[in-house]
Amino acid sequence: MERNVGHPLALALSGGGDSIALLDVAAGWAQANGRRLLALTVDHGLNPDSARWNGFARQAAREVGAEWRGLVWTGPRPAAGLPAAARRARHALIADAAREAGARVVLFAHTADDAAEGEVMRAEGSTLGRLRDWAPSPAWPEGRGLMLLRPMLDAGRTEVRDWLAARGASWIDDPANDDPTYARSRARLSLLPAGEGGAQRRMRVDRSSGEAATRQPTLTLERQNDGFAAVRSSPLPQGEGWFQLPRDLDSHTLAAALVCAGGGERTPRGDRLTGLLARLRPGGDFTATLCGARIAADGDAVLITREPGELTRRPPPPLPLTPGLEAVWDGRWAIAADQPGWSVVPAAGRMAALSGPDRAALKALPPAARGGWPVLIRNGGGAPVLAQTAARTRSLVEQRLALALDRMTHERDLGAVIHGATPSNPLFST
Missing domain, CATH: 3.30.465 (Uridine Diphospho-n-acetylenolpyruvylglucosamine Reductase; domain 3)
Known part of the structure; x- marks a missing residue:
């Protein structure tokens, strides 16, 4: 991680034990290394206590000197697949907020237990991806240019909570974690030793609670490797x-x-x-x-x-551009225009209407790549132009x-x- 730079380090803070532990470690690292720490909490609106949980997370962040921002999921709730939709919304909200704040990396507090639960879920048919310590944000295009760092994947959940309890720390226990309606909860329960129930699994502590082991979980905010295949x-x-x-x-x-x-x-x-x-x-x-x-x-x-044929068979609606604001078109291009009245559409079906220089520019591309190129049209009519002719355009x-x-x-x-x-x-x- 960079030291003594102006952009913040973002952190996903639910208020649960894992994220509270990561908040404490990250705050110490940020203070020692000249970095701002921005904690981001998502209210999914799925629990009547969510407002109280938000207040707890805000207070926890401020106690360690971190900035805090609350985010709210306001989208529709699907009748099926609610956990996946909530996860998608959470990543998108966090990514948008982190990017807007200038952050490049978002810390997530997943542990070895989360990784093990994911393996159980995949064995049962889930398409959930494997957790990696350093990975792109899964939200697209909201997470463009952002990486996730998970420094706790070598730490166990019990180890983390023992450390928190020894420090007299508080955290939130979401009852949904014990609800066998959800695949994640079933996977978690399946990994418990025989005879243990969800209510017995975790300690619920406050700042005056008893004793536990004092060893800090093995966490680091530094990358340890430099590439792969x-x-x-x-x-x-x-x-x-x-x-x-x-x-x-x-x-x-x-x-x-x-x-x-x-x-x-x-x-x-x-x-x-x-x-x-x-x-x-x-x-x-x-x-x-x-x-x-x-x-x-x-x-x-x-x-x-x-695939240009897909853009012809099911053409996306024109994407209006707001002057000065970057918009993402087709998940592949970031485009920003200074003048009003422009919308983005694919070149497929419009190449013959382009100017001679624009057609020549397209001919320099492989034929299969031409139809998927972005062009701009005027809302009031007129011939299309290649996007880079009239706007700041970059491929993502x-x-x-x-x-x-x-x-x-x-x-x-x-x-x-x-x-x-x-x-x-x-x-x-x-």
Whole structure:
């Protein structure tokens, strides 16, 4: 983590024991290293005590010298899949608030127990992703340019609470954690020793409560490694919004490239991804689509672009631009115009109406990448123009893939991404 810089370090603070422990550790680190700490608490509106919980979190943050901001989920509640919807909303709200505050990293207090519960859920068919200590925000496009740091994945929940109890600390126990209606709660209960119930699992303490072990959980706010697979450190041809990759790429790289080029939020899993990898291995040429992306295997290379046919079959509605504000179009492009009256649409179906110079610019792209390019139209009519002709336009695709493939391994790597500059591309450099 960077020291003595102006942008804050954000922290997701629920008020539960894990987040209270992380708040205490992070506050000490921030004070010693010249950093502001911004605690973010989400009120899901799912418990009648949520207002009291917010007040507790606010007070806890202020007691350690952290800034605090409360966030409220106001969206519709689905009849099914409520935990997943709440998780998606929580990540989106936290990401938006962190990015707006200038933060580049958000701390989350997941523990080894959370990771173990996730394994149980996946064994039962859940598509929940595995927890990693350093990973991109899962909210897209709200989390663009943001990384999550989970420094407590080596600490157990009991260890953390013993440490808190020894310090006389208080925390919130959400009764939903013991409700077997939810898959997470069932997974948690299944990991308990035989005969233990949810009410016996955790201590509920206040600042005057008894004694417990005094050893601090093993936590660190420093990154310990600098990268992973060799395919992610090789120079590869690329352009704005598309990738050319080798055929022998691994499943993680392929999945990440597909979701980034397609602009969606969920990476592909299961049979379709496995089948696509199997088709790549023999070496035959083919074209396929997955995750809103087009995969064209030709010789030794694979070209991955946005699938233009999808934009033609189901064209997205025009995205109006508010002067001076950045908007994200199709999950792939950040666009900001200074003048009113512009909206963003795909080039597909409009290329013939572009000016000669704009058509020439598109011809420099691979043919499959042209239809997914953003163009601007006037609300009052007139010919379309390429987005970069009339607005500040930057592709989010390359930086997003760099984050997904762990090529930005430190907070300092994120500065150009979060502030909208065009940095040297860490994904395609040695």
